[in-house]
Amino acid sequence: MFDIHEIRSQFTILNQQVNGKPLVYLDNAATSQKPNSVLEVWNQYYTEINANVHRGIHTLSQLATEEMELSRRKIQKFINAKHDFEVIFTKGTTEGLNLIAYILTQKLKKDDEIIISYLEHHSNIVPWQMLCERTGAKLRVIPIDENGILQLDYLDQYLSEKTKVVSVNQVSNALGVVNPIEEIIAKTRKNSDAYIVIDGAQSAPHFTIDVQKMDCDFFVFSGHKMYAPMGTGILYGKQEILEDLPPFHGGGEMIATCSFDGTTYAGLPFKYEAGTPNVGGNIALGAAVDFIEKIGHSTIQNHENALLEYAQKQLLEIKNLKVYGEKANRTGVVSFNLEGTGISSDVGMILDKMGIAVRTGHHCTQPIMDFFNIAGTVRASFAIYNTFEEIDLLVEGVKKAQRMLS
CATH class of the missing domain: 3.40.640.10 (Type I PLP-dependent aspartate aminotransferase-like (Major domain))
Known part of the structure; x- marks a missing residue:
């Protein structure tokens, strides 16, 4: 049985607060956190x-x-x-x-x-x-x-x-x-x-x-x-x-x-x-x-794909939000921008004040950004320890950023 609470208990770093808020770590495509066993x-x-x-x-x-x-x-x-x-x-x-x-x-x-x-x-x-x-x-x-x-x-x-x-x-x-x-x-x-x-x-x-x-x-x-x-x-x-x-x-x-x-x-x-x-x-x-x-590849993939599907659905309900690669076969990453609100780093800094870690910028893929004629994106990326509740916090944070930057 997949027990997300048991999984999270193996990552001591997830217990901390950032800027007075519980850490929501959604920058796993950059680097993942390390379990205690490692x-x-x-x-x-x-x-x-x-x-x-x-x-x-x-x-x-x-x-x-x-x-x-x-x-x-x-x-x-x-x-x-x-x-x-x-x-x-x-x-x-x-x-x-x-x-x-x-x-x-x-x-x-x-x-x-x-x-x-x-x-x-x-x-x-x-x-x-x-x-x-x-x-x-x-x-x-x-x-x-x-x-x-x-x-x-x-x-x-x-x-x-x-x-x-x-x-x-x-x-x-x-x-x-x-x-x-x-x-x-x-x-x-x-x-x-x-x-x-x-x-x-x-x-x-x-x-x-x-x-x-x-x-x-x-x-x-x-x-x-x-x-x-x-x-x-x-x-x-x-x-x-x-x-x-x-x-x-x-x-x-x-x-x-x-x-x-x-x-x-x-x-x-x-x-x-x-x-x-x-x-x-x-x-x-x-x-x-x-x-x-020990967890199993299929368990990891199923959980992360469910997180991606949920995150994309919730984010796309936000007006003037664009997801890049929306219709492609994807895994573990949702990359987006709030149109009309400035650069992606502004959104990232607001999310950070809420304890939410995402990556912003060109992600060492400037040709992709040039193709879409943008400077960068906000990227949320998932791992086995992430939860649907964290995605809810991300969505609320993006809405707050939109209000502040519009």
Whole structure:
């Protein structure tokens, strides 16, 4: 049985007041709060087994190594990777995407093409632009319609023997639009030999992920959006591809042998994990996976979708309120503006005075804002601990903001 009160009791931070009001935290697409079980695991590492991994024969080093590798295996199962060494620990989605764009440099040449979409976070735009600058490749962008839905006819037109990379997100962070990843991958496989990269930052916290069934070449996500500490993330890559590509960073741990005459590189996953990792955070990421799986993906998705449906219905009853992506298949996010009331940050500041945390601005997706000819939106985003009563408070807060700003 799903017990929202029991779930909320696991998040101590939700008990506080902000500006004299009970905290209503609706900025989960930016970062989620952390359950006590995750924080306890993180704290336990630093208070009981703090040591570097893979390098020491002493007991603490061995214990730390065992715990971090256990976490890697949990994540392997979480995304259904074929091998645990296909799971690379990173600082987050941004580092994962930059890593991929860097190691693919030698695979692209002048006039090759990279396809992304209008719905991408800057982290899935800028690294590819930088790759184009290094190689002379060209960027092509799948457009959207007025509901934020990708126009895949353009993908059909763009795909060719020149296509070397197709990189898209599974869920838009700005609009919550769920992209048809299976269709995009099928079209790409049929019409090109391109590497397929999926940004799962906004899907991993909400959906069951199966990278083998998906048949992507790379999948990246962040821990801090799925109840784990900041500075944690995962890059999944197919074994044969990662073995074929060069390292990203050089240093300790990623070598097999090192001399002044030359260096040979370690096998997977260590080839891509140079330096001391975020051991405590990586172990806690495994605990976040435990938390999600204990509740169940279907329970999480059903609850969050019910919150989204309720929130959109209530908000659309407010006169002169526009929801972006209203008719698209979405999850976890409602992005809106009060027309005629100034900038989104004004609404956000009024809501903050009522203890309600939302995100305002362009959400690191300026091309989306340019498409809609706006500076930004107010974004409310949901997690398993949010309630319908909190949405009622949000709606009342938006009404108050409208009265104050009109």
